[in-house]
Amino acid sequence: MSDILNWFSNAGQDVWQWVGETNPDTWAAAAGWTTAGIAFIASIAAFKQVRVARAVREEQAQPYVVAFMEPSQADQQIIEFAVKNFGTTAAYDVRMECDRPLSRTSSDGGLGSEPVGLFDTIPVLVPGQEWRIFWDSGIERKSAGLPDRHEVTVFYDDSHGKKMKPTKAILDWSVYKSRMWVDTYGQHHSAKALREISSLMKSWKEFGGGVRVYVRDGDAKDEARRMPPGGKRRLKEVNDRVLGRQGPQNTDGSASSGNDVLEESGGAANSTESE
Structure with a gap:
């Protein structure tokens, strides 16, 4: 261990002696060579960067x-x-x-x-x-x-x-x-829907021009849906009786009388008879 310490001590003394004996001209020359070496290394690095940048530009400006x-x-x-x-x-x-x-x-x-x-x-x-x-x-x-x-x-x-x-x-x-996908609707589907609407509109046209219109009596249909079971049959019987149609047949084969129909139909029949 002491030998190592002695070696470092002697080396330090030699360096210090060399620095003290070196004149300023030598230091100026050394600084110049150091600067030249650094510039040479920097030029090599810059040249490599230029080559890399050129290769990247060529790769970007090419077909693929x-x-x-x-x-x-x-x-x-x-x-x-x-x-x-x-x-x-x-x-x-x-x-x-x-x-x-x-x-x-x-x-x-x-x-x-x-x-x-x-x-x-x-x-x-x-x-x-x-x-x-x-x-x-x-x-x-x-x-x-x-x-x-x-x-x-x-x-x-x-x-x-x-x-x-x-x-x-x-x-x-x-x-x-084995793949799965989510349907995405775009311009193609919009054009397809417009063609279907156009075809449907053509089927509604009347001879000579115009469009057929279907009218629905919503109130009457909704009222008919709300009738209790058997109400539609009784209403038909009353309407047939008032309009002079043949009434329904009894179980023994004879026709029902108007009074029987009216009594069975309840309030609706009484209203019709009053009229």
């Missing part, structure tokens, strides 16, 4: 084309296949490869399948633009026995003709087989 599948806005059971440019610049010469052909259930109601019509090449796809097509209905595909998993790779170039890194997508129907 992806293939995907999603439910249709018209019906959640309908799945559409789409290719969209999510980037900020246009994509050129867009091509696509699939590990297996995309197919859908037969459109004529049969048990077979039919291929999904895909493009060969899209000359240009501007930012936000997409290509979309009906793929299949989840209800019909569930029991069709068609493959679920598809791997799609999209190839494209940027505005300078540089080939971009291909984007790969995994499209899996099994994700949609």
Whole structure:
């Protein structure tokens, strides 16, 4: 332990002696070299930052084309296949490869399948633009026995003709087989409701123009609903008697007299007889 303390003591004395013997010119030169070293290190750091910023700008200012599948806005059971440019610049010469052909259930109601019509090449796809097509209905595909998993790779170039890194997508129907969703009504449903209203209004039109109007006597119908059991029959009998119709038959086959009908009908019959 004492040897270590002696070594530090001797080293401190040597340093102090060197500082005392060093002239001001040497210190000025050392300060200049130190400043140059710091400036060199700062320039290296700035150069790296410039390269990173340039790479970020280039990545942001490039197309980004992806293939995907999603439910249709018209019906959640309908799945559409789409290719969209999510980037900020246009994509050129867009091509696509699939590990297996995309197919859908037969459109004529049969048990077979039919291929999904895909493009060969899209000359240009501007930012936000997409290509979309009906793929299949989840209800019909569930029991069709068609493959679920598809791997799609999209190839494209940027505005300078540089080939971009291909984007790969995994499209899996099994994700949609057991899903649940909440119906959201939008513009499509509003247009559908307006078409239904228009069709209904056309069915109400009379020949030569105009609209048929149905009138309901609500008070009379409500009063009839409030009558006790048998009241409607007695009221009909009274009305038939007053209007000169044949009255109801008794159990022995003879017609009931007006007095019998009036007595059975109670207050309503008395009122009619007074008149």
